Amino acid sequence: MSSLLQILFQIVTNTPLWVWPLMVLVVWLGVLGLRSRILPLWRLAILPVVGLILSFVGIGQAVQPALALVAWLAALAVALPLGTLLGRRRTVRRLDDGRLEIAGGWFMLVFGLSIFAVRYALGVVFGMAPALKADPSWIALAGGVGGFVAGLGLGWLAGVGGRSGRWVRRVRWAPAIFLLAVAAGFGSVIAFSSPGELPRLLAGDSLPGMSTWNMAELPPVQRVVVRDGAPLTYRVYPARADRAVVLVHGSSGTNISMHKSAQALQAAGATVYSISLRGHGGSGMANGDTSYRDQLDDDLMDFVKAVGLTDPKIHKTLIGFSSGGGFVLRAASGANRQAFDAYLAISPFIAQDSPTTRPASGGWASVAVPRVVALTILDGFGLPWFQGLPVVRFATASGPSETRTPVYSFRLAAGLQLSRGWRSEIARIDRPTIVAVGADDELFRAELYAPLLKELNPRISVEVVPGLGHLDMIAQQRACAAVASLWRQLSGESGT
Template sequence: MIIIAVALLVVLATIALALVFGGPRRPAPMSSISAPFAQVDFSDLPELSTFRAEDGQALAYRQYRPCTDTGSGSVLLVHGSSAGSASMHLLAKAMAAAGFAVYALDMRGHGASGQRGHIDRIGRLELDLEAFVHEVRPPRPSTLVGFSAGAGFALRVAGGADQKLFDRYLLLAPFIGDQAPTQRPRNGGWTEVGLPRIFAIMLLNTLGFRLANAMTVVRFALSDEASVSLTPQYDFNLASNFRPPRDYIDTIRRARQPCAVMAGLADEVFRSEQIERIVRKAGQDWRVTLIPNVGHVQLTLEPSAIAAVVSQLHNPW
C-alpha cells in the first residue's frame, strides 16, 4: 500500500509540474504572417453581423453580397489560426465579384465571437457551424472554404457526421496534422506548443477531469501590436477543436462530398509538396493545385493566387 501511495503521489506531482511549468513559450514574431496585412485596404470591410449559437451566444460574421446574381451559390470562409473574418477580406471580395454570396466567420474564440483563445468544450465549433447554416441559410450550392488551421477544421467537417451541411469543400494551405508529412518544426516558427501540459491535460481527461482544459497550450508568433487585435494563444479545447482529428488519413477517407486542395509551393509553414501524397494514400482523387512562388498567407492576398482560388470555385470538381 505504501508503494502504491508513493507512486500515486509521484504521478500527481508530475502532472502538477507539467500543468504549471509545461506551457508554451512565447515565440518571436513571424513577420511573413502578419506584415503582409499592413498593405491591405480594409476601408470597405463589411460591418459585423451576428447569429445565435446553440448555447445562446451571439457569434460574429461578415457578409459580402454577390455583384451579380449568377446562381453560383455561396461560400463560407473560415480564417486561419489567431485570425478573424477580416483576414479573408480580399478573398471574400473577389468571390463576391465572381457572383458568390460570401460569408466570413469570426470562429468562436476569435475576433468578436466569444472569449478569445477559449471555447467551453471540444465539439463546440461544429455546433456553431451548424447553427450558422440553419439560421442564415446560405444559398445552395454551398462551399466551405478554410485557410490553414481553418482548412484543418473544414477537413474535420468534411470527414465528419455533418459533412452534408455543405455541397463542396475547398482546403487552402491546410493544417493536416501534427504528425503529417506536411508538418514543419514549430510550423515554421509560427507556433510554440506546450507538450508537457497537453499530455497532462489529456491524462486528466481520460480520468474524467476537464478543469485544466482552459489552460493555454499553444502560442502564436505575434508582435505585441498584433496581439491586441488577434488571438495570441489557444486553450486546450480550442487547440483540439480548430483542427482535423488526429487520424487525418481516416478523416480524409471518410469525406464523401467533393473536395479540392490548393496551396503555395513557397509555403513557409507547411510542406505543401506533400499534400497530394497524403490525399492519394487516403484513397481520394481530390484535385490538388500547388501554385509556384506563393507563400502561406500570400495564398489569400496575392492577386494571382486569389484569381486561381476563384477559378477553382467555378470549375467542376
C-alpha cells in the same frame, strides 16, 4: 532478398538517433547484471524506471490514450506477480550499510533488450503502416506490451528488494507511493507546462500588401447569436443567392484577413459569409477560448441555420485557410459533413505529426506538448478538466484583441483541427474536396500534400500554386483568383 535488404536499410537509416544511445545504455546495464555485484537498490531500479517511463511515453503518443492506459494497467497487473517471482529467485544479501549483494543473472540483459526491442518494433510497424496507429486493437496491443514490460521490471525490483526484511515493509507502501508520484507528476505537467515565447514574425502581425487595401470596401460587421447566447461576427459579400461560401480565417486572425479571398469569390459569383471563429474577432465569450472542445462544430451548424443556408437549393462550400483549412478537413470528415456540398482547404494545417508540417510550423507556433498530452489523456477518460489552459502561442507581438488572438486554449486548439486519428478521418471524406497550397509555403511542406492525400484518400485533389508562400495564398491576386477558379470547379460553374 535485395528488396528485404533495402527495407532493412531504410528502417535503420530512418531510426531516430536517440535510439542508439538507449540501446547502448540497456545493453551495458544488462551486461553488468551478468556478474555478482554490490550496489545500492536505486542502481537496480534504473532499467525498470526506464521501462516505466517509455511505456508512459507510448500512452501519451497513442491516438486513444485512455484505451492504451486501460490495456497498460491490465498487462501491468499480470506482469507484476510474474516479475516478483523472478526477482525472488535471485540470491540477494543485504549488507550493514544498506547496499545489496546480488548474484549475477540474465534477467537485466534480457529485460533491457526487451525495452529496446518493443519500442523499436512498434516504431517500425507504425512507420510502415501508419493507419495502424488508429486501429483500436493495435492501440491496445501497444499499451499492453508496454504495461507488461513495465510490470516485469517493477515486479522484479520488488522481488529482489523484498529479500531484506526492511524492504518488505517498504514494499507494502510502494503502490500508494507510486500512484502518488504519478499523480504529482501528472499534475505538475498540467500546471507548469506552457507554450514558450517565440521571436516575432513580421507576417504574424500583417498580411503582404494589407497597408494598400481600401478598407472602405470592407462590408460591415454583422452578428448572429448561437445556442449558448454568444455572438458570432461575420461579413457578407453578396452575389448569387444559390451559390454560398462560408469562409474561415487562419490561426490568430479574423474575417478581415480573408477580405481579398472573399472579393475574388464574390467576383466569381459566390455569396460569401466570411466568419470570425469563436475566440477571434469579437466572436464568443473570451479571446482564445471556447467553452468545450467541439464547440466550433456546433457554432458552424448554428451559423448555417441562422443565416438561412439550410435550403437544399443553395450550393454551399466551406473554404478555410491554414488552421481554418484544417477546420475545413475536420468538418468534411465529421458528423455534419452533409451540411456542405463541397470543401476547399487552402494551405491547411493537418496535424502536428503530419509530414506536411514543418517544425514549430515554420516558427509560427509554440506548443506545450507535455500539457497537451496530459489533457488529452484526461479527455480520453471523459474528464474535460483544465482545458481552458493555454497550449499554443503564436509568433505575434500583438496582445489579445478583436483583431488578434495570440494564444489558444486546449479546447479551442483541439476543436479547430483533426484529431489524433487524422489519417482515418481524412480517409472517410466523401464530399468533393480540394486542397490548394503555395509551392513556396514557409509553414508547411507543399510538395508532400499530394503524396500524403493520394495515400489516404485519392478522392481529394491537390493544387499547388507555383511561386507563392503561405500568406500569399490569401493576399496575392493570383492566388485568390486560383482559389476562386477552384471554387467554380467545385460548384459546377462553367468557364473553369
